[in-house]
Amino acid sequence: MARQSRQKRVTILDVAKDAKVSFAAVSKVLRNAYGVSDALREKVNISIKKLGYTPNTAARAMRGRTFVVGVIFPDMRNPFFADILAGISSALERTQYESVQGIARHSTEPSLVQSMIDMQMDGLILVGTTATSKALSAVGQKKPTAVIGHHLPDTKSVDTVNNDDEISGRLVVRHLVEQGYRKIVMLSLDTENGTVIERREAGYRSEMEGAGLEGAIKVVRVSQSLREIQVAAKALISRQDRPDAIFCWTDFVALEVISVAQASGLNIPDDIAVVGHDNTIYCDFHQNSLTSVDQSGEQLGLQAARLLIERIEGRSKCEHFLVHPRLVARRSSLRAESVA
Amino acid sequence: MARQSRQKRVTILDVAKDAKVSFAAVSKVLRNAYGVSDALREKVNISIKKLGYTPNTAARAMRGRTFVVGVIFPDMRNPFFADILAGISSALERTQYESVQGIARHSTEPSLVQSMIDMQMDGLILVGTTATSKALSAVGQKKPTAVIGHHLPDTKSVDTVNNDDEISGRLVVRHLVEQGYRKIVMLSLDTENGTVIERREAGYRSEMEGAGLEGAIKVVRVSQSLREIQVAAKALISRQDRPDAIFCWTDFVALEVISVAQASGLNIPDDIAVVGHDNTIYCDFHQNSLTSVDQSGEQLGLQAARLLIERIEGRSKCEHFLVHPRLVARRSSLRAESVA
Structure with a gap:
């Protein structure tokens, strides 16, 4: 934090003085203006570095940009x-x-x-x-x-x-059907005007229909609260007609579903498959080994x-x-x- | 985003006009000045709400605060x-x-x-x-x-x-010793001037000494890169004199150690114990069940x-x-x- 330890703020004038050029020349270099020679740029940059000059955001704002x-x-x-x-x-x-x-x-x-x-x-x-x-x-x-x-x-x-996101929903159902799962439930997000969620659900629904699984379509929407996710996961898992796969709208929800399923003594993926979305860093951890959709x-x-x-x-x-x-x-x- | 959809910005003057009070009166209410009556405050607040007034940060900055x-x-x-x-x-x-x-x-x-x-x-x-x-x-x-x-x-x-943080290090060693672990390694952070890490390590060291385990003291410092954490964890686990417990400076590192240990076929906690720090939300997930220090x-x-x-x-x-x-x-x- 060397720059902060100076008591007095370094100004463009100080830089100009040190580099032995005009105020306007420094200003040109700072805003990357057209027609600045390499020699001038180098000279000014050396002084900027030496003095620890940082452009003042408020001053830049007056020139129209804060960056x-x-x-x-x-x-x-x-x-x-x-x-x-x-x-x-x-x-x-x-x-x-x-x-x-x-x-x-x-x-x-x-x-x-x-x-x-x-x-x-x-x-x-x-x-x-x-x-x-x-x-x-x-x-x-x-x-x-x-x-x-x-x-x-x-x-x-x-x-x-x-x-x-529609493709996302389709990819998940296609994969699960290929693996032999049929009772595929989507654990989705309770949100208003969430177009991402709407499309992901639409992809899930249409691929389920395409696979002849209209009867098994089930979308459960929950908030982002961990408590509510837990309750919803427990409810799904303890149903008489337990789903054999749960597609979660985001990885974090899927990690919680894995937790609840394992705590209930279920084997993943034999008793139940879990799929997430976003392919975040936690998917790769051995204890999760979570299938997920990568949207980069x-x-x-x-x-x-x-x-x-x-x-x-x-x-x-x-x-x-x-x-x-x-x-x-x-x-x-x-x-x-x-x-x- | 109702407020943003207005084309023209609502000003203090508009509020004053609507509330039928002076500009100064509105200004007083806004900065919570001394001597504002409840009646005035209520009148102004009703107009603020009605018009959707949001104080301009730049204007507030001129009065000395941006909040x-x-x-x-x-x-x-x-x-x-x-x-x-x-x-x-x-x-x-x-x-x-x-x-x-x-x-x-x-x-x-x-x-x-x-x-x-x-x-x-x-x-x-x-x-x-x-x-x-x-x-x-x-x-x-x-x-x-x-x-x-x-x-x-x-x-x-x-x-x-x-x-x-010194207590943190002590608590972890004390707990692990109570559980019968002896070869306790600390997986720490490679940092300069990191006083938190220094104290956590000091607590680990002094409690190890107190338990007569000076000979087993070992601190491995790695960066925050997932790759480096993986490499360090693998190296520790495949040593001939494998530690029987690893104390990680933060939960995220501990989750990665669990992953590497499980992937190597080790049983946690029988073959090796893993402890984290910070008691973050992931510790409670059944697949992790990670012992951790809560610093709230x-x-x-x-x-x-x-x-x-x-x-x-x-x-x-x-x-x-x-x-x-x-x-x-x-x-x-x-x-x-x-x-x-």
């Missing part, structure tokens, strides 16, 4: 969001931008969005928002905005980056950051990016005979 | 940080303050701190920082600052909130937020808060004979 983007997540518990943030960070690493994060639920998101706009952030990335298309348009008109995990194909004011959180984050910066720097037409998911099969859904 | 605090975490992967954030959020819920988060490693922390200061945040909470006492003093002189997870008993410029992340976050707001609102003398840890024993370290 800070705000990222809003619905919570910090889901390990999938760490993957998304890793993608955003690695995209920003190569630029002048840095990011700050905020955590907001549906009801507190508007206030946090407004605070980030007030703080003069250059753009916003909203992850897993459930805001309406109209509300997002209003945000997009104020600030360049990219949305991850919310299907808005008709929106013209924000960029979107999504997984093809890192890729989603990377693309959103790339699109956002393009928008900040002038692109006016919005873009929609779609990732194609793939299923990663592990022990939790592979019946003994099919394991090599 | 935003910045929280910096070293990463977003460790589930322990979600517990800390939950505590911070629940403390702030009862106040006018909201928080934004930033993720920074040791090398990028100074720049993020500076950006948050530039964004006029009212205060900072630094979680798991490894900055020197001198550097933190400089930050603390610029902004009210609370530090979680860094022992700086002599600092006079920042508040600190910590677990008693939520409590740490809550206290830090409380102390920070006191500082923002005028307290000048700094305070240091210490949480006493407790061990939560689960299957991963309970030998069969001692399980009820």
Whole structure:
């Protein structure tokens, strides 16, 4: 923290003096202006480094940019969001931008969005928002905005980056049917205007129909509370007509289902298969060995950051990016005979 | 996102007009000034609600406060940080303050701190920082600052909130010795100036000595990379003189050790015990059943937020808060004979 330990703030003037160039020359280098010679850039950068100069965000804001983007997540518990943030960070690493994060639920998101706009952030990335298309348009008109995990194909004011969630639902059912499972229940999220969940459920339903399993279709929606997930999992498992497979909308829920099933003495995958979604870091742990759908959180984050910066720097037409998911099969859904 | 969908921003003047009071009266209510009558407050609040007024952060900053605090975490992967954030959020819920988060490693922390200061945040909470006492003093002189997870008993410029990490190390060794384990290795974090880790190791060492196990003391330090943790765990497990217990500095590492041990065909806890730290949400999952030390992340976050707001609102003398840890024993370290 060497820079913070200086009492007096280093200014552009100090840099100019040290580099023996004009204030305007330093300013040009700082904003990457056209026509700056390599020699000048090097000279200024040496002084910047030597003096420990950091551009003042407020001062940059007056020139129209703060080079800070705000990222809003619905919570910090889901390990999938760490993957998304890793993608955003690695995209920003190569630029002048840095990011700050905020955590907001549906009801507190508007206030946090407004605070980030007030703080003069250059753009916003909203992850897993459930805001309406109209509300997002209003945000997009104020600030360049990219949305991850919310299907808005008709929106013209924000960029979107999504997984093809209908394919996700289809892939899971297809895999489970191939493994001989039939009574496949989906443990889904109780949410309003959650287009990701709607599509994932639609994929599940249509693939079940395609496999002639209409009669077995069952979607149970629960909140994100661990307690409610536990109760729902226990209820499913202790039914007389117990499902032989549970497809969970996100890995964290699937890990809890594994826990409840094992605690009830069930064998996974012989008695019951468990499949998750997002292929987060925990799936690979031997004690979980959780089959999951990979939608590449890192890729989603990377693309959103790339699109956002393009928008900040002038692109006016919005873009929609779609990732194609793939299923990663592990022990939790592979019946003994099919394991090599 | 109703508020964002308004095209024109609602101002204090609009509120004053609607409530039929003066601009100054609204301003007084907003900053909770002394001498505001309940009747006036109610009248203004009704208009604020009706019009959907949100105070502009920049405008508030000119009056000296933005009511935003910045929280910096070293990463977003460790589930322990979600517990800390939950505590911070629940403390702030009862106040006018909201928080934004930033993720920074040791090398990028100074720049993020500076950006948050530039964004006029009212205060900072630094979680798991490894900055020197001198550097933190400089930050603390610029902004009210609370530090979680860094022992700086002599600092006079920042508040600190910590677990008693020496006790943590002692508790783990004591428990493992009681369960009959002797070859107890500590899998620790490779870090510079990490006072939490130093104390946890010191507790481990002194309790091992106290139990007459000096000869078995072994501390292996690895980075936070999953790959390196895997390699270190495999190396420990395949040694001729395999340890009979591994104490991991954080739960995430312990979950990986369980994975590696099980994949190598070892039985936990008969062949090897595994203990974590932080008692995060994953410990309770049946497939992990991980013994861990609870330092109450939520409590740490809550206290830090409380102390920070006191500082923002005028307290000048700094305070240091210490949480006493407790061990939560689960299957991963309970030998069969001692399980009820």
